Amino acid sequence: MKIAIIGSGIAGLTASHLLQKTGHEVHLFESQTKIGMSAHTIDIASPHNGLSVCGDVPSRMFNGALWPSVLELYQSLGLKITTIDATQSYRRGDEISALQFQMPFQWTNGILKTAGSSLLALAHSVGVGEAASVGSLSRDFGKQRPISEQRAKFLSEINRLRDQGLRDLRTLGPDMPFQEYLDRNRFSSEFCDTFLFPALSSTVCTCSHEAISNYPAVILLEAMQHITGAQPLCRVEQGARLVSERLTENVNVKLATPVRDVEQGRDSVTLTATGKRFAYDHVIIATQANQAASVCLRLPDFEASILKGFQYEDVDVVVHTDDRFMPLRKNQWSVFNFSASSQNHESMCTVWMNQFHTNWQDEAMTQPIFQTIRPIHDVESGKMIRKAKLQRPLVDCRSWNLWQQLRKIHRQPNRRIWFCGSYAMPGIPLLESAVESAKEISNAISNVQEQP
Ligand SMILES: Cc1cc2nc3c(=O)[nH]c(=O)nc-3n(C[C@H](O)[C@H](O)[C@H](O)COP(=O)(O)OP(=O)(O)OC[C@H]3O[C@@H](n4cnc5c(N)ncnc54)[C@H](O)[C@@H]3O)c2cc1C
Incomplete structure (x- = not known):
């Protein structure tokens, strides 16, 4: 399948790595000029x-x-x-x-x-x-x-x-x-x-x-x-740059390419970036939740309200x-x-x-x-x-409901747009939750593929 991933923090990088390893064609879009995970690394x-x-x-x-x-x-x-x-x-x-x-x-x-x-x-x-x-x-x-x-x-x-x-x-x-x-x-x-x-x-x-x-x-x-x-x-002794390099091996990375819109159709998802439209089988939005709503301009109200519920x-x-x-x-x-x-x-x-x-x-x-x-x-x-x-x-007692609703969204039939990131898993938003979220979404996409 052809899969686009938006955002190259640890969540987007891990999802890219896992999906390309299982034979998918992966395109990774990042709005910054450097890979997000190591964007602030200094010399x-x-x-x-x-x-x-x-x-x-x-x-x-x-x-x-x-x-x-x-x-x-x-x-x-x-x-x-x-x-x-x-x-x-x-x-x-x-x-x-x-x-x-x-x-x-x-x-x-x-x-x-x-x-x-x-x-x-x-x-x-x-x-x-x-x-x-x-x-x-x-x-x-x-x-x-x-x-x-x-x-x-x-x-x-x-x-x-x-x-x-x-x-x-x-x-x-x-x-x-x-x-x-x-x-x-x-x-x-x-x-x-x-x-x-x-x-x-x-x-x-x-x-x-x-x-x-x-x-x-x-x-x-x-x-x-x-x-x-x-x-x-x-x-990691050699730091985040090497993590980024290893996770993007064999991934088609598009830096300085902010995604402006993502829209799900019946059999594909259309992604808009640099004024062009591209078709994918699945799109993973691995930005922060508060950035995701501006990537998907036509999200159903319910989904937009879940994403907006995550505070920063x-x-x-x-x-x-x-x-x-x-x-x-x-x-x-x-x-x-x-x-x-x-x-x-x-x-x-x-x-x-x-x-x-x-x-x-x-x-x-x-x-x-x-x-x-x-x-x-x-x-x-x-x-x-x-x-x-x-x-x-931020995490507070309202977060449980948001995490639960996000799971529900991902279980919808014919789902092709996915939300992934450290915010998306129960617990403290750490590298671990970002990696766990990427594993969960990559598995869900692979399972969709296996369904007749
Ligand atoms: C100061 C600080 C210290 C921390 N220390 C630790 C620690 O020691 N251990 C630990 O486990 N965790 C730590 N964390 C938390 C951890 O860094 C984060 O949980 C994790 O990096 C989040 O990764 P992510 O991939 O979910 O999101 P992000 O890293 O935020 O990635 C999202 C990416 O999406 C890109 N993007 C956004 N909009 C668009 C668009 N329209 N088009 C294309 N790309 C877009 C962004 O540029 C960004 O690169 C720390 C966090 C902070 C702030």
């Missing part, structure tokens, strides 16, 4: 030898527990996976000392099963038992003093959240917002504002603290079992050399440095790119380069390298 010249190093923006991470399909896909592409030294520092306002932790947190082994509902498709078994120790110091922070009371308190609250969260997953309904869960179970605002919300808001979910409050508790509790488990955080927040990411974003004491600099505002409920995370990309050290990139996600203050003049404005889908 920075080393002041030492002029050679350039390559850094992903945003710095995307995964582990084998929460991202099994991503890991499987990357391994099947022969990509080298490397673990990240996930040291973390946390501070609030102008605090001089930062609290430091090392991921993954340590847990004793045991077998318990979580009880996520089948709708969630989240009910993986997790190898988790009694939590013995939670976290360890990455460096001997504050050598003169014993472990701070604050740190001990945070560790005990992480421990409780994880332990109790695992038990509550069996009974919690899908509709309890995360903030309500935290309030009911009396987690302290100090722990939430300085540690928990910054960690979720500027890395895992990249959205405001308010949006984190509204997440369904079950989704975050489930994800936390996997993120804080024994699996190390990883990245802007996410700024800046790459810079401004070390005011880092802990004041250099010996507390970690790979991930969280900083919460003391005035409002916002926070940011600054990734120390030289430590994140361990290969930069081989290239003698000695100048510290930082990447800040959701910056809460400006970068000092002259220290900005790159700014990117991204978007992230």
Whole structure:
């Protein structure tokens, strides 16, 4: 069959790869001049030898527990996976000392099963038992003093959240917002504002603290079992550009080609781009949901309203050399440095790119380069390298209905237009949900073909 895919984020790339592998003719349309997945990847010249190093923006991470399909896909592409030294520092306002932790947190082994509902498709078994120790110091922070009371308190609250969260997953309904869960179970605002919300808001979910409050508790509790488990955080050593290259092998890629309209006929779909019309057997719209409505101008009202139901927040990411974003004491600099505002409920995370990309050290990139996600203050003049404005889908208790309706749309007979992306699967919109969505749609198209 002849299949068009619109959008070359990880979802569109994965769908292209899977469908071309099963013998279909795939055309991949991307409005930007570069493949979407690696569109913001940057090259920075080393002041030492002029050679350039390559850094992903945003710095995307995964582990084998929460991202099994991503890991499987990357391994099947022969990509080298490397673990990240996930040291973390946390501070609030102008605090001089930062609290430091090392991921993954340590847990004793045991077998318990979580009880996520089948709708969630989240009910993986997790190898988790009694939590013995939670976290360890990455460096001997504050050598003169014993472990701070604050740190001990945070560790005990992480421990409780994880332990109790695992038990509550069996009974919690899908509709309890995360903030309500935290309030009911009396987690302290100090722990939430300085540690928990910054960690979720500027890395895992990249959205405001308010949006984190509204997440369904079950989704975050489930994800936390996997993120804080024994699996190390990883990245693709050669970065997103190589992922993009591998996934587009044998795919006909049309860059700088925004699709202006898609319309389903009886036996085909007509796609309009660069003023021309093309006919396909199937079209996969792998843009974000809020872009999909402008790609399909004549969608039935019901479908348009589902897509419009997915809400988004802007996410700024800046790459810079401004070390005011880092802990004041250099010996507390970690790979991930969280900083919460003391005035409002916002926070940011600054990734120390030289430590994140361990290969930069081989290239003698000695100048510290930082990447800040959701910056809460400006970068000092002259220290900005790159700014990117991204978007992230929001998830709240209304999302269940949208996910269900989307599934229903895809089950319609003679379906030829498909919606695919990280927003489309239940859970946190991550690389994993994008890959899962691409697998689901590719299978659905293959099944349509097999039907007599
Ligand atoms: C700051 C930040 C950090 C993140 N970190 C992580 C992480 O560490 N781990 C993780 O798993 N996830 C992370 N994520 C989430 C993850 O990056 C996304 O979930 C994923 O990249 C979304 O992929 P997608 O293919 O669904 O959509 P997108 O990547 O948004 O792709 C959609 C594509 O469609 C194209 N397009 C739009 N309109 C048209 C048109 N009319 N014609 C043609 N093309 C069009 C766009 O240009 C774009 O390339 C992060 C997200 C952000 C914002």
